[in-house]
Amino acid sequence: MTRAAVAEFPAARLAHAVLVTSTIASGTIASIDTSRAQTLPGVLLVMTYQNALRLPNGGKPALAPPAGRRLSLLQDNEVHYSNEPVAVVVADTLEHATDAAHQLRIVYQRNAATVDFAQAKPIEATSTVKPVAEKQKYSFHSFGAVFVEVHVDAELGTIRVPRVVAVYGVGRGRPGHSARRRYA
Numbered sequence: 001m002t003r004a005a006v007a008e009f010p011a012a013r014l015a016h017a018v019l020v021t022s023t024i025a026s027g028t029i030a031s032i033d034t035s036r037a038q039t040l041p042g043v044l045l046v047m048t049y050q051n052a053l054r055l056p057n058g059g060k061p062a063l064a065p066p067a068g069r070r071l072s073l074l075q076d077n078e079v080h081y082s083n084e085p086v087a088v089v090v091a092d093t094l095e096h097a098t099d100a101a102h103q104l105r106i107v108y109q110r111n112a113a114t115v116d117f118a119q120a121k122p123i124e125a126t127s128t129v130k131p132v133a134e135k136q137k138y139s140f141h142s143f144g145a146v147f148v149e150v151h152v153d154a155e156l157g158t159i160r161v162p163r164v165v166a167v168y169g170v171g172r173g174r175p176g177h178s179a180r181r182r183y184a
Helices: 094-102 179-183
Strands: 016-021 027-033 043-048 085-091 105-110 143-153 158-169
Touching (some): 027 085, 043 094, 085 094
Antiparallel strands (some): 016 085, 027 105, 143 158
């Protein structure tokens, strides 16, 4: 018995997004040319750090995140890790979005690699690793699917997300804790 994939169900006014990720591990985006992608049929939006909405405080949270992390997605031209998202292409079909994503021309300025631990910037972190027997009682992975309704107004240049539906399978729970308490 063959089951249909989610993408095989027809849906009215559906948009598809494809992430474009960096091809370097550290550096900056020197230039990004989106002109060819924007002229392709079905393309609704090509979002980069140049036109993405600005996050409050530049993406820095009010509380200190672990290991100096910050939400930097499409906020500046810096590349912090390999395959970091540097653009998002939204189109009327997955094929149009994928084709347009391949048309982006990105030029990077690479940072020199630091391969000596003594020269590398230290990251302060504390370990919360439990003994192996204790770790096996709990789930350390999850699987999920997210469906998002997106309204794009090309005239105003706005995007609204009125509905997000998510389903997750998180494995075994902690003893004595109901699912309601875990996700409340």
